[in-house]
Amino acid sequence: MTVRGAREGDLGQLHDIDRLIFTDDAYPYFVLRQLLEVHGERFLILEHERELTGYAMLATTPDNQRHGWVLGLGVVPQARGNGYGRLLMHKAIERLAADEVAEVRLSVEPNNEVALNLYRSLHFTTVEPRQAYFGPGHDRLILARKLG
Incomplete structure (x- = not known):
């Protein structure tokens, strides 16, 4: 397993696995393209035997509080x-810590126990529930972890 930064040549395979994982909630290809352009060094790829196996998309906010977000995992x-x-x-947290982010946030489906268990084991706590965060019927929990 290798974790590396995403490259333009990864976009097709990344789009395919995002649709496989998130089906109707997957990012459109053009959004993945723009996220790579804007946040390239914060777009991590997990690769196994030249196959894309997973990813983490990260971003930082342009404020003085230095928040980071996990946009997708x-x-x-x-x-x-x-x-x-x-x-x-772990690699996402390391990357955002290198950017001097004070807090990492993410959103998760309230009923996704596997994801919630992972995030809680990494010391993320619930900040707030958000109704219709991604539109009607798409409620989320916002989780956060302080860094530093």
Whole structure:
């Protein structure tokens, strides 16, 4: 397993696995393209034998409080249960800490117990529930972890 920065050549495969993982909630190709352009060094790829196995998309906010966000985290279904999500989150936290981020935030589906268990084991706590965060019927919990 290798975690590396995303490259333009990864976009097609990244789009395919994002659709596999998140189906109707997957990012459109053009959004992935723009996220790579804007946040390239914060777009992490998990690769196994030249196959994209997972990813973490990160961003920082342009404020003085230096917040970071995990915009997306995913591992292909056949590779789950091997600690790859945890590995990606550790690398994401390291990357955002290098950017001197004071706090990392993310959103998660309230009923996604696997993701909630992972994030809580990494010391994320619930900041607030958000109704219709991604539109009607798409409630989320906002979690955060202080860095430094």
